[in-house]
Amino acid sequence: MTTTMKAPTTGITNTLTANRLPKWAPVAAFAASLAVVWGAMTILQATAGGEANLAVVVVVALVLFNVLLFVLSYLIEGARQARNRFVTSLVYTAFGLALLPLISLVVTVVGDGTKRFDLQYFTESMRNVVGEGGGALHAITGTLLITGLATLISVPVGLLTSIYLVEYGRGALARSITFFVDVMTGIPSIVAGLFAFAFFSLILNDPGIRFGLGGSVALSLLMIPVVVRSSEEMLKIVPNELREASYALGVPKWLTILKVVLPTSIAGITTGITLAIARVIGETAPLLLIAGFATSMNYDLFAERMMTLPVFVYTQYANPGTEVQVYLDRAWAGALTLVLIVMALNLIARLIAKIFSPKFGR
C-alpha cells in the first residue's frame, strides 16, 4: 500500500453552497433533453418512416427532462432537494398546461371568427336565408333585450338583499338567506331554464311556451346570487365610522344607507353587476329551452320565440344546411362576438373599479 498524500485544504468548505447544482442546470437539462429527443425522432423518422409530431417531441422531452434533473439532483444534492425540484417542475408544467387551451381557444376563435365578422353580419337577420349570407342582428338584439330585462330584475332584488344582509339581517333568516344564496350560485343553468319553462307553462297554460320573458327570469335566477355576493362584499368594506358619523348628525338609518353607504360603495357594486352580466350573457342552455330559436327579428319579450347570440352559435353548429362551412363560419363569428362582449364587460368592470372607487387614506 502506498501512502497517499492528503490534499492540502485551502479553507473551510461552505456547507450552504456545497453540493448544489448551478442555477443554469434546469435550463441546460431541458435543452439537452429536447435536443436528444429531437435527434432520436429525426433518426427514427429517417429509418422507420412516419412523421415527427411536435407535441409528442415536447411531451417526451419534458418527461426526459424531469427524469434527468431528478437523477442529477439526487446524486449531487440529495433526495430532499431532488423531490423539491421535481415538484417545482410539475407545478410549472401545470400552469403551462392550463395556458394551452386558452391560447388554442383564442387563436381559433379569432382566426375562424373573423371570416364572417363583417358589416352584413351585424345588419341582417337570418330571415329567409338558406346557405350563404345572413347575419346575427336578430340574435344580438335578443341577447341585449333578454339580458337587459334580467339585469332589471336581478339588480333591485340582489342589491336590496345584500343591504338586508349587511345592514339589517340578524338571526336565522339572514343566515338561511346567506346559505341559500351560496347554494343558488351552484344551480345548473339548465335547471334554471327548466324552472322558467315549468313555471310559465303551468301559469299561462301553454305546454309549448317559448318567449323572451322566460329567458330573462331564468337568467335572473343565475344572476341574483352573483349580484348579492359581490354587493355584500362591497357594502361590508364601507367603514363603520361613516355610518356612525351620519347617525350622530341625526340622519335616519334608511337615508344613511341611501346617501352615505351606497354612494361610497357604488363603484364596487357596479363592477359586481357588470361581472354578473358578463357571466349570464353567454348562457346558452336555459335560453335554448325557454326562449327557443328563430330566424327573424323579434322585439317583443312577451310573445313569440326570440333568438339569442349563444343559441344562434349553437343552432348554426347543430343544424347546418347543405353548405356546412357557411353555417360554421357564422357560428365562429358569433362565438367571436360573444367573447368580445364578455371581455369588454370584464374590462369595463375593472375600469369602473379602478377609476371610481373612493380613495381611502393616503
Place this chain on the structure above:
Amino acid sequence: MTTAPPAPRAKMRPADRVFSGSTMGAGILILVALAAVALFLIIQSIPALTADPSTLEGAPASFWAYVAPLAFGTVWAAAIALLIAFPVSIGIALFISHYAPRRIAQGLGYVIDLLAAVPSVVFGLWGIKVLAPALTPLYEWLTGNLGWLPFFAGDASATGRTVLTVAVVLAVMIIPIITALTREIFLQTPTLHQEAAVALGATRLEMIQMAVLPFGRAGIISASMLGLGRALGETMVVAMVLSPAIVINFVLTGSSNPSTIAGNIALKFPDSYGVGVNTLIATGLILFVITLVINSVARYIINRRKAFSGAN
C-alpha cells in the same frame, strides 16, 4: 338599588319601516324563488313519474330505468373531469401563490380567470372542432396499446366525440373555479408558519407540505366539490361534443358513450312534447337534487372552516 334606564332605541320612521321591509322582502323573495324552483319542477315531473313507462321515450321498464344511464353518465363525465382538473388546479394555485415571481403572480391569476369568462357554447365549439380531432390520434394509440384496460377497450372513436374529450373540456372549464378558490386559501396561510418551516431548513416542497396544504385542506375539498357541481350541470359542451347513447359503460375512447342528464335535456327538449317534456323535467329535477346536495356539503365545509380559522 336603582334600575338602569333601558337602552335608547332608534326612532323608527315610516320610511325606515318601508326601506327595511323592502330589503327583507327581497331576501325572502330569493328563498321563495328557490322553493318555487323545487316546487314547479316537482309538479311538472309528476306526469312522467306516474305515466305508463311504455309511453316514455325508448319504452324503458320504468322511469328510473330511463334515468339511470343518464345519471351514471353525468357523474362519470364529471368525475373524470375532476380527476383531470384537480391536480392541475392545485398546481396552478401553488404556482400563483408560492412559485411565480411576486410581481407577475397577480397578472397570471387574471389570465387563468379569463378561462372562466369564456361562454360554455364557445368551449363546446372549440371542443368539437379543435380538441376532438387533435385527440383522435391519442385515442387510437391508447386503444392500440392499452386496449387490455377496460377504459380503452374496443375500437377508438373516429370522430373523437368521446367521454374523455368531454371530460377534458369540462376540466378546462372547472380549472379556473378550483384555482381561484384554492389560490385565495393558499395565500391566507399564516406567514409565520411558512417562515418557521423554512427557518428549520425545509425545502419549498416541504414547507408547502407542512404549512400550506394542512391549512388549506378544507378549502381544497370544498373548492373541488364546487368544481364538481359545475361539471355535473354543464350542458352545452356535452350536447355539442358527445356522440350520445343510452348505455352504461366505462369505455373512455369508444364511439358509444353514456350521455348526461343536462346534455340529454338540451338535445331532446326543443323537439319534445307531452309526457316527453315532463320526463326531461323530471331528469332535470334529479340533476337539481344532485347538485344541491353537493353544493350544500361544499358550502357547509367552507362555512365551518371560516368559524375556526385563525386567518380572519
